[in-house]
Amino acid sequence: MEGEPTLRLRVFDLNCWAIRYLSKRRQERVRLIGDTLCQEGFDLVLLQEVWSEQDYSDLKVKLSSCYPFSHYFRSGVIGSGLCVFSRFPILDTLLYQYSLNGYPYMLQHGDWFGGKSVGLVIMKISGIIFNVYITHLHAEYCRDKDSYLPHRLVQAWELAQFIRHTSKAADVVLLGGDLNMHPEDVGIRLLCGWTGLQDAFVEATDIKGCKNGCTLVPGNCFTDKSELLPFPLGIRIDYILYKAISSFTVKCEELKTTMGPAPGTDIPFSDHEAVMATLHIQRQGQPVGATLGTADPALADVVTEARTEVGVGLRAAQQQRYSSGRMAVLALLLLLLQAVAALGTLAGLGADQPFPKLSFCLLAFLALGVLVLATGLHLFHTMEVKMLHGTEDQMWMALRALQERPSEG
Amino acid sequence: MEGEPTLRLRVFDLNCWAIRYLSKRRQERVRLIGDTLCQEGFDLVLLQEVWSEQDYSDLKVKLSSCYPFSHYFRSGVIGSGLCVFSRFPILDTLLYQYSLNGYPYMLQHGDWFGGKSVGLVIMKISGIIFNVYITHLHAEYCRDKDSYLPHRLVQAWELAQFIRHTSKAADVVLLGGDLNMHPEDVGIRLLCGWTGLQDAFVEATDIKGCKNGCTLVPGNCFTDKSELLPFPLGIRIDYILYKAISSFTVKCEELKTTMGPAPGTDIPFSDHEAVMATLHIQRQGQPVGATLGTADPALADVVTEARTEVGVGLRAAQQQRYSSGRMAVLALLLLLLQAVAALGTLAGLGADQPFPKLSFCLLAFLALGVLVLATGLHLFHTMEVKMLHGTEDQMWMALRALQERPSEG
Numbered sequence: 001m002e003g004e005p006t007l008r009l010r011v012f013d014l015n016c017w018a019i020r021y022l023s024k025r026r027q028e029r030v031r032l033i034g035d036t037l038c039q040e041g042f043d044l045v046l047l048q049e050v051w052s053e054q055d056y057s058d059l060k061v062k063l064s065s066c067y068p069f070s071h072y073f074r075s076g077v078i079g080s081g082l083c084v085f086s087r088f089p090i091l092d093t094l095l096y097q098y099s100l101n102g103y104p105y106m107l108q109h110g111d112w113f114g115g116k117s118v119g120l121v122i123m124k125i126s127g128i129i130f131n132v133y134i135t136h137l138h139a140e141y142c143r144d145k146d147s148y149l150p151h152r153l154v155q156a157w158e159l160a161q162f163i164r165h166t167s168k169a170a171d172v173v174l175l176g177g178d179l180n181m182h183p184e185d186v187g188i189r190l191l192c193g194w195t196g197l198q199d200a201f202v203e204a205t206d207i208k209g210c211k212n213g214c215t216l217v218p219g220n221c222f223t224d225k226s227e228l229l230p231f232p233l234g235i236r237i238d239y240i241l242y243k244a245i246s247s248f249t250v251k252c253e254e255l256k257t258t259m260g261p262a263p264g265t266d267i268p269f270s271d272h273e274a275v276m277a278t279l280h281i282q283r284q285g286q287p288v289g290a291t292l293g294t295a296d297p298a299l300a301d302v303v304t305e306a307r308t309e310v311g312v313g314l315r316a317a318q319q320q321r322y323s324s325g326r327m328a329v330l331a332l333l334l335l336l337l338q339a340v341a342a343l344g345t346l347a348g349l350g351a352d353q354p355f356p357k358l359s360f361c362l363l364a365f366l367a368l369g370v371l372v373l374a375t376g377l378h379l380f381h382t383m384e385v386k387m388l389h390g391t392e393d394q395m396w397m398a399l400r401a402l403q404e405r406p407s408e409g
Numbered sequence: 410m411e412g413e414p415t416l417r418l419r420v421f422d423l424n425c426w427a428i429r430y431l432s433k434r435r436q437e438r439v440r441l442i443g444d445t446l447c448q449e450g451f452d453l454v455l456l457q458e459v460w461s462e463q464d465y466s467d468l469k470v471k472l473s474s475c476y477p478f479s480h481y482f483r484s485g486v487i488g489s490g491l492c493v494f495s496r497f498p499i500l501d502t503l504l505y506q507y508s509l510n511g512y513p514y515m516l517q518h519g520d521w522f523g524g525k526s527v528g529l530v531i532m533k534i535s536g537i538i539f540n541v542y543i544t545h546l547h548a549e550y551c552r553d554k555d556s557y558l559p560h561r562l563v564q565a566w567e568l569a570q571f572i573r574h575t576s577k578a579a580d581v582v583l584l585g586g587d588l589n590m591h592p593e594d595v596g597i598r599l600l601c602g603w604t605g606l607q608d609a610f611v612e613a614t615d616i617k618g619c620k621n622g623c624t625l626v627p628g629n630c631f632t633d634k635s636e637l638l639p640f641p642l643g644i645r646i647d648y649i650l651y652k653a654i655s656s657f658t659v660k661c662e663e664l665k666t667t668m669g670p671a672p673g674t675d676i677p678f679s680d681h682e683a684v685m686a687t688l689h690i691q692r693q694g695q696p697v698g699a700t701l702g703t704a705d706p707a708l709a710d711v712v713t714e715a716r717t718e719v720g721v722g723l724r725a726a727q728q729q730r731y732s733s734g735r736m737a738v739l740a741l742l743l744l745l746l747q748a749v750a751a752l753g754t755l756a757g758l759g760a761d762q763p764f765p766k767l768s769f770c771l772l773a774f775l776a777l778g779v780l781v782l783a784t785g786l787h788l789f790h791t792m793e794v795k796m797l798h799g800t801e802d803q804m805w806m807a808l809r810a811l812q813e814r815p816s817e818g
Contacts, residue, residue, distance in 0.1 A: 092806075092810070094574050382486050390484065
């Protein structure tokens with residue numbers, strides 16, 4: 001079968017930063033993204049942060065001739081923000097919502113409301129089965145004291161597990177998205193190591209665009225410059241990853257990022273730069289066995305490192321569960337105490353003193369409010385503990401499997 | 410390869426009804442289940458409603474010699490209740506939480522707190538790869554007016570999709586659990602039609618135990634007799650389903666249910682009867698193509714029927730989203746009105762009249778309480794709408810695929 005024609009696939013990935021009412025010049029940028037996608041004629045377009053279904057519908061209408069197939073993944077309160085446009089038919093889709101995704105009460109970090117997920121789209125191009133995954137992991141708001149690291153690691157682990165378990169019949173696996181992790185971060189090493197996915201930027205023969213493939217750069221007029229102070233060149237958090245299973249090889253010929261303003265305009269597409277990869281897929285004579293990306297001992301170290309961080313998150317969540325539970329119990333005690341006092345007054349005890357009705361009612365409502373909120377928090381942190389604990393267990397099982405495995409990889 | 414020895418697999422499935430503080434004679438029954446499992450020596454045990462991790466740990470200790478491998482799936486506030494015990498090593502696991510699972514405010518129907526999920530356990534027995542799924546779908550509290558039907562159908566659909574996408578490398582697929590659906594219900598037809606799974610009860614050569622394979626029977630002292638009035642023989646809602654992929658065949662030699670009290674005792678294992686299947690797995694000479702269980706036109710009808718029900722749920726959820734949103738707006742308006750009144754009083758307007766401080770505060774707290782609760786409800790029903798809508802979309806895509814497919818199945 002050697003010598004079969006090579007399939008050339010051009011992939012576009014962008015975090016569009018299209019939050020209704022909040023993102024600057026959103027509609028203008030969405031129009032610009034649509035126009036460019038029409039002109040450039042990619043094969044596959046992976047977009048994140050398309051939060052408004054109206055924006056998706058507008059894009060769908062505009063792109064219907066050049067990308068006749070598309071899918072929007074619905075989840076969470078405001079949607080997953082994930083959508084895919086394709087020149088080739090989409091055969092099937094599946095959505096997996098991450099079990100942890102920040103906190104609903106952190107309103108200033110709206111991640112929880114987005115229902116962060118990974119979307120799977122299955123396509124058959126020239127007889128080759130593609131499993132295309134698109135995702136957006138929890139944002140990192142403070143790198144020095146990243147309280148969301150355990151949640152992001154649970155997401156990276158669930159992403160890796162989901163890819164492993166759903167891609168067994170695929171010839172080629174592609175993953176695109178905003179992973180909110182730097183290339184050297186433990187989550188990226190875990191994801192690539194545990195799935196065998198390769199980083200298009202690392203593998204590319206030809207690299208164009210921002211230095212080091214950065215996708216969040218100070219040169220972009222929409223980025224928060226203060227956040228990028230420790231990284232004068234910018235950071236790389238948007239990725240295209242790939243892997244060939246069975247008897248195929250994938251090579252990245254070119255990897256390109258946009259650089260600030262879009263050609264012919266004064267604004268960039270988004271606060272992120274787009275990542276564009278040109279991939280060459282070829283059938284091999286010899287089937288390549290499904291292997292993990294990292295040698296077993298090194299991978300075991302990565303899983304151990306990730307598991308330690310998840311453990312840190314677990315202990316923090318247990319502490320929060322305890323605090324909120326204690327607060328609920330205290331509020332309940334206060335309410336009971338008040339009920340006793342009220343009953344006492346009704347029974348005529350202390351009738352010589354005036355009963356402070358107003359303060360009494362205020363206190364009762366305060367106690368009731370605290371009780372409801374603390375109970376809600378307690379339930380939420382109990383779920384968080386369950387999921388962090390479950391992930392720790394799964395990672396332990398993976399470590400055991402890595403250690404027990406005869407050196408086959 | 411024909412004539413290879415047949416693998417005989419004995420599977421045990423039971424909804425244990427082990428809710429701490431609520432289920433009658435729980436500890437006694439869990440001990441009884443453990444003792445029986447040890448004596449009987451099944452190959453694979455699938456348990457649901459083991460809500461307490463302590464019960465799981467106790468079972469694990471007791472069963473360690475006869476079932477050395479086990480896994481407990483953690484999810485939700487109180488856990489998924491799902492666990493697996495096996496004579497054979499568990500290679501890998503994955504948990505998928507259903508996106509819809511009842512309502513947190515329906516405290517009397519605790520389903521939401523259980524975090525209903527499907528658990529996947531991968532095993533290799535005699536060189537055959539088994540994907541074993543265990544699940545427990547949302548309960549049906551009123552069959553005539555089943556308000557949870559859309560949620561259960563979303564779960565059945567997600568279960569089917571999860572099985573389809575994760576079982577592509579498996580030789581044999583097994584699913585056991587309490588599906589809370591009667592054999593003729595649309596959800597069962599959807600699940601079997603869309604995955605190709607076969608019902609062990611229907612396929613079994615030899616059937617023992619309760620008539621019609623019922624698992625919720627009036628003869629069980631723990632069942633609610635009033636619920637079973639329309640079904641004097643009982644109902645069948647616990648299943649063992651299976652399917653062979655690639656070059657294997659599975660046959661169900663015997664299907665058995667327990668019948669009320671366990672031998673030598675006065676109590677049954679649970680309010681459900683256990684289902685036990687003896688399966689014969691044999692390698693075939695000819696690989697069998699992966700086919701759907703139901704012919705395309707009939708399957709299209711089933712998907713259409715399910716989609717209609719999901720649509721009914723979607724409209725109900727949209728109505729609830731609207732009502733809760735309107736309630737939140739009204740509460741906000743009342744609060745604003747009160748703020749204006751309070752400011753007016755502070756500014757000296759109406760100083761000749763006594764200001765009703767107590768009633769004013771009570772009203773303000775009431776409005777605040779309604780605002781918080783209605784906003785929470787609005788967010789919840791928004792998510793519900795998103796997921797029902799997403800499922801409707803996916804079913805539509807499935808219908809299109811069924812219609813477009815050349816008659817291959």
